[in-house]
Amino acid sequence: xxxxxxxxxxxxxxxxxxxxxxxxxxxxxxxxxxxxxxxxxxxxxxxxxxxxxxxxxxxxxxxxxxxxxxxxxxxxxxxxxxxxxxxxxxxxxxxxxxxxxxxxxxxxxxxxxxxxxxxxxxxxxxxxxxxxxxxxxxxxxxxxxxxxxxxxxxxxxxxxxxxxxxxxxxxxxxxxxxxxxxxxxxxxxxxxxxxxxxxx
Amino acid sequence: xxxxxxxxxxxxxxxxxxxxxxxxxxxxxxxxxxxxxxxxxxxxxxxxxxxxxxxxxxxxxxxxxx
Numbered sequence: 001x002x003x004x005x006x007x008x009x010x011x012x013x014x015x016x017x018x019x020x021x022x023x024x025x026x027x028x029x030x031x032x033x034x035x036x037x038x039x040x041x042x043x044x045x046x047x048x049x050x051x052x053x054x055x056x057x058x059x060x061x062x063x064x065x066x067x068x069x070x071x072x073x074x075x076x077x078x079x080x081x082x083x084x085x086x087x088x089x090x091x092x093x094x095x096x097x098x099x100x101x102x103x104x105x106x107x108x109x110x111x112x113x114x115x116x117x118x119x120x121x122x123x124x125x126x127x128x129x130x131x132x133x134x135x136x137x138x139x140x141x142x143x144x145x146x147x148x149x150x151x152x153x154x155x156x157x158x159x160x161x162x163x164x165x166x167x168x169x170x171x172x173x174x175x176x177x178x179x180x181x182x183x184x185x186x187x188x189x190x191x192x193x194x195x196x197x198x199x200x
Numbered sequence: 201x202x203x204x205x206x207x208x209x210x211x212x213x214x215x216x217x218x219x220x221x222x223x224x225x226x227x228x229x230x231x232x233x234x235x236x237x238x239x240x241x242x243x244x245x246x247x248x249x250x251x252x253x254x255x256x257x258x259x260x261x262x263x264x265x266x
Binding site for chain 1: 203204206207208210211212213214215216217252253254257258261262265
């Protein structure tokens with residue numbers, strides 16, 4: 001049985017400092033390097049099945065949640081889990097698992113000893129971390145010069161189309177065509193690519 | 201310093217306590233020698249005096265973006 005959790009998640013309208021954004025991106029890239037993952041799609045389920053020491057006693061539970069696509073929960077015995085909703089599309093599950101992996105990090109002793117920024121509000125950076133983990137800049141920059149549709153990119157990276165659009169936008173990529181509305185959110189990250197993307 | 205090398209350095213330190221301690225103490229030159237850095241980049245990384253990986257990251261980020 002899952003312990004009771006807090007309903008509702010913390011978000012902020014304030015623009016995060018670039019240095020905090022940079023740190024979160026470093027964490028995502030560091031994890032990929034530590035796992036030896038060199039190309040998409042990132043096997044985010046396997047990352048939890050074979051956790052690094054900082055994710056000690058973290059397991060993945062796959063069931064029908066009905067409320068969240070995925071959620072992190074610490075358990076009474078000191079272990080922790082990420083529960084993912086099997087009723088959701090696979091790409092949504094992957095995005096949710098990646099996001100909750102960041103929550104797990106924020107709840108870890110390592111994050112506490114580092115005084116990790118906004119640990120008490122892990123969802124401030126959770127979605128951004130998920131995008132960095134599943135679509136790291138090093139892999140996205142090359143595709144920015146390809147005439148490839150958002151849908152094809154989503155398939156390649158195993159993520160929702162909207163998530164690809166958000167990532168390209170924050171990296172400073174431009175889009176045109178009927179899908180351009182997906183780029184409505186402005187970039188908030190630092191250095192990025194300057195490119196065109198075919199909406200397909 | 202290329203951004204990805206920088207991210208690898210910092211990311212590794214964030215998730216690996218032992219690596220982090222070595223990076224922030226006297227073993228930093230040895231650690232940096234394992235990364236593909238220019239002399240200028242290595243000097244910038246060596247010049248940051250801190251025992252905090254966050255401050256180290258901020259220092260390198262500012263050096264990178266100035």
